[in-house]
Amino acid sequence: MKNTPASATTASATPATRSASASQQDTAPPSSHWTAWGQWLALLTMTADHLSRYVVPDAAGLGWIESTLGRVAFPLFAAMVAWHGLFNTRNPARYARRILVIGLAAQIPFMLMPRETDTFVLNVCFTLAGGLFWAVWLKDSASGYRDGALSAAGAMAVAAASLPAWYLLGQWVEYGHVGLMIIPLAMLAMQVLSQRGDSAIQRLVAGLSALPVLVMAAQMNHTELAKAFTVATCGITLVLAAGAARHIPRPALIMPRRLWLAWYPAHFLVIAALLWALSLSGHAP
Numbered sequence: 010m011k012n013t014p015a016s017a018t019t020a021s022a023t024p025a026t027r028s029a030s031a032s033q034q035d036t037a038p039p040s041s042h043w044t045a046w047g048q049w050l051a052l053l054t055m056t057a058d059h060l061s062r063y064v065v066p067d068a069a070g071l072g073w074i075e076s077t078l079g080r081v082a083f084p085l086f087a088a089m090v091a092w093h094g095l096f097n098t099r100n101p102a103r104y105a106r107r108i109l110v111i112g113l114a115a116q117i118p119f120m121l122m123p124r125e126t127d128t129f130v131l132n133v134c135f136t137l138a139g140g141l142f143w144a145v146w147l148k149d150s151a152s153g154y155r156d157g158a159l160s161a162a163g164a165m166a167v168a169a170a171s172l173p174a175w176y177l178l179g180q181w182v183e184y185g186h187v188g189l190m191i192i193p194l195a196m197l198a199m200q201v202l203s204q205r206g207d208s209a210i211q212r213l214v215a216g217l218s219a220l221p222v223l224v225m226a227a228q229m230n231h232t233e234l235a236k237a238f239t240v241a242t243c244g245i246t247l248v249l250a251a252g253a254a255r256h257i258p259r260p261a262l263i264m265p266r267r268l269w270l271a272w273y274p275a276h277f278l279v280i281a282a283l284l285w286a287l288s289l290s291g292h293a294p
């Protein structure tokens with residue numbers, strides 16, 4: 010078969026074909042290579058935070074980790090859950106259930122960690138899964154309005170019906186009510202930022218969509234340093250949604266899926282074993 014030069018092929022394409030191709034590019038989900046980097050960063054910063062908090066003695070002078078690197082993990086986990094729930098899965102509710110299974114597996118090891126109070130708390134996987142379930146609920150109510158299945162008042166009523174569940178669950182999970190709000194707000198902001206137009210109004214709306222996420226991120230910590238790390242982490246993930254994600258290359262080392270799923274409960278078991286060994290030797294932190 011005779012080879013046709015690429016320039017000739019492009020020139021012979023009809024305007025309708027070129028328009029369809031451009032439309033497909035516009036609707037294609039953004040690159041998710043950054044999440045492969047994010048997995049490593051989230052797990053390593055989380056583990057460093059927990060080791061410095063539970064295992065390393067205060068005299069070691071590593072308390073700064075909790076207010077710096079330790080404040081990267083949760084917003085990064087939340088951003089990746091929001092990203093995958095928005096761009097990379099056809100069934101976000103099923104994705105939330107998988108997160109919930111990890112949370113159930115990790116709850117007993119999580120409860121073995123030393124605590125200042127005996128208050129029962131559900132681990133962060135319940136926060137992430139609950140936030141994603143809430144986002145799905147709100148998105149479904151908005152879709153019902155767009156499709157004509159619900160009136161404006163009906164859609165608002167369906168959305169408002171989720172507030173009691175948010176209020177009740179927020180009293181039992183890590184990061185509380187604010188942590189549950191991060192994922193729905195992040196999904197909304199990521200969608201608006203990824204689909205923003207070139208006009209000044211569209212860019213302004215896209216920028217404003219990021220503000221609630223950053224405001225909520227600032228509420229999750231007490232010190233200014235910790236707030237800065239949390240807000241900066243959320244801000245970077247929103248910049249990725251705005252188009253920077255396409256510049257992130259795929260890492261050479263992809264985290265194995267089983268390691269990704271097992272790390273959270275397993276690292277608590279390892280820390281519990283270390284604390285038990287230290288207590289037997291009389292060197293408990």
